[in-house]
Amino acid sequence: MLTRTDLRGSTPTLRQLRRALPRGGTDVNAVLDTVSPVVEAIAEHGATAALDYTEKFDRVRPSSVRVPATVIAQARQELDPAVTDALEESIRRARIVHAAQRRETTVTTVVPGGTVAEKWIPVRRVGLYVPGGNAVYPSSVIMNVVPAQEAGVDTLVVASPAQADFGGWPHPTILAACALLGVDEVWAVGGAQGVALLAHGGQDTDGTALDPVDLITGPGNIYVTAAKRLVRGVVGIDSEAGPTEIAILADDSADPAVVAADLISQAEHDVLAASVLVTDSVALADAVDEALIGAVSATKHSERVRTALSGTQSGIVLVDDIDAGLAVVDAYAAEHLEIQTRDARGVADRVTSAGAIFVGTHSPVSLGDYSAGSNHVLPTSGSAKYASGLSVQTFLRGVHIIDYDRDALAEIADRVVTLADAEDLPAHGEAVRARFGETAK
Structure with missing residues (x-):
């Protein structure tokens, strides 16, 4: 099922590694011409255009963009108590981790x-x-809302697609998660039109203002990603998220059934999801292939999983040893990287490029998706080489406050003037001289 790339007996350069490794991804440029008219229409016509596109794409037209408070309260009241308990515990753990990320003025x-x-x-x-889309994501509500709240963001608005099955409102579990987090502004609009409305704002059907935002975060499909690219600059964005991915670095100590289960868990998201095993053990690779046969057939979304695992974005990479495997996973820079080796923590400490690292048999990606306390909004498509996952810092701006008295400025004034002259910007120097009653020489 999984294609194999055999790197044993070779010492590929970084460039060669990046070209040889399984990699899918999507071409955002290919849909920009489709998405651009949507963004432009909403920039001009606001909520009316957003609702028109919602009716066209989602086959439902909610009576308003903003979800009524009564609808949110009802969703919270009717949520399965077991789901409520699980969400509340995930929120509690996420708050512990993200509260520790707060920065103080220095x-x-x-x-x-x-x-x-x-x-x-x-x-x-x-x-x-x-x-x-393919699933319901209350966990994404938690992963976006908690760090924003811990950062001290003034106001939050959650946008999620209107659902014909639920009266034109977002999925009730999404609404209930918002209620648990104290978010009372939820918009029933998704896709490119949702992103565009967040960026440009508008007027709701009852005449109330839908204020634009300053920053948009959160994952979505290729059309959402394209819309985020088009509004970047009007607002900030967190990233251009691609399909989800997992890489597993494993040796012969790994349990093939566990490895197979983890590869399937990411493939379950999307037919474009990437699942990659990097190992120095042919025996493990063979055993994982064998385990996948039965496990894929038994899983609920078997066709989706099978398509993802057989795609060019997934596969097994054979290496000579774990050192070579580390070079491979650093070149790949996975969104999620599992280490299932002897001395897994020691190996994990040597990784330099990954969105999040999951150490050992008992730290699966699924734990991070929901209840580890970590954030699951992570860099994809190799961007973990230079980018970080969502955190409190995503929602903060560092501002320098410069405070010099007269003597402190006088002590450095001549050097400032020298540098201004060196850059042929003499007025910069004159701005310093003027404070001491000096004139241009």
Whole structure:
């Protein structure tokens, strides 16, 4: 089922590694011409256009963009108690981790009388996108809302697709998760039109304002990603998320049934999802292939899983040893990286490129998806080489506050003037001289 790439007996360069490894992805540029008219229409016509596109794409037209408080309250009241308990515990653990990420103002004395402070200011208003599609994602509500709240964001709006099966409102479990987190502004609009409305704002069907946001976070399909690219600059975005991916670095100590289960768990998301095993054990590779045969047939979304696992984005990479395997996973820079080897923690400590690292047999990606306390909004498509997952820092802006008195400025003034002249910007130097009653020479 899984194609194999055999790197044994070779020492590929980084460029060669990146070209040889399984990699899927989607071409966002290919849909920009489709998405651009949607974004432009909503920029001009606001909520009316967003509802028109919702009716066209989702086959339902909610009576308003903003979900009524009574609908949110009802969803919370009717949520299965076991799901409520699980969500509340996930929220509690996420708050523990994200509260520890808060940054405090620091003040550095550069010279006597001269300080530079760094103050962390929350983004004022944030739009949090929660997808629909193949599954229901209350966990995405938690992963987006909790760090924003811990950062101190003033107002949050969650946007999620309207659902014909639920009266034109987002899925009740999404609404219930919002209620548990204290989010009372939820918009029944998804896809590219949802992103565009978050960026540009509009007026709801009852005439109330739908204020635009300053930052949009959250995953979505290729059309959502394209819309985020098109509104970037009007607002900030967290990232351009691609299909989900898992890489597993394993040796012959790994349980093939566990490895197979983890590969399937990511393939379950989407036919474009990537599942990659990197191992120095041919015996493990063979055993995993064998375990997949029965496990794929038995899983609920077997056709989706089978398509993902047989795609060019998935496969097994054979290497000479774990050192070579580390080079491979660093070149791949997976969204999710599991380490299932001897001394798994020691091996994990040597990884330099991954969105999140899951150590040992008992730290599966599924745990991180829901209840580890970590965030599951992570860099994809190799962007973990330079990007981080969603965190409190995503919602903060570091602002320097420069405070020099007269003596401190006088002490450095000549050097500032020298540098200004060196850059042929003499007015910069004159701005310093003017403070001491000097004129241009």
